[in-house]
Amino acid sequence: MTLLVKKKTFLLQKKGTLASKLTINQNNSLYYEHVEGKPNTYTYVFINALTGNTSAWNGFIGKRVKDKGYGYLTYNFHGQINSSFDENINLTFE
Secondary structure (H helix, E strand, O other): OOOOOOEEEEEEEEOOEEEEEEEEEOOEEEEEEEEOOOOOOOEEEEOOOOOOOHHHOOOHHHHHHHHOOOEEEEEOOOOOOOOOOOOOOOOOOO
């Protein structure tokens, strides 16, 4: 399955943190937060536990990563907080 990304909506930008929503189509979107690191450093990508959300990463752990000069990206899965999900979509392994 190929998804075309329609647009990006910026929800919040504060002190180097970008909180945004990536719109996939009318009924599907992903909420994410991106903290930019210092130049020529790594960006960590944090993936939530099934019942988690971005708040698991943007507190203590995110602060430690940022304090070391690195950036991070964290996002919520479809259906989690601020990420919309079309319940009528046919999900397959293809």
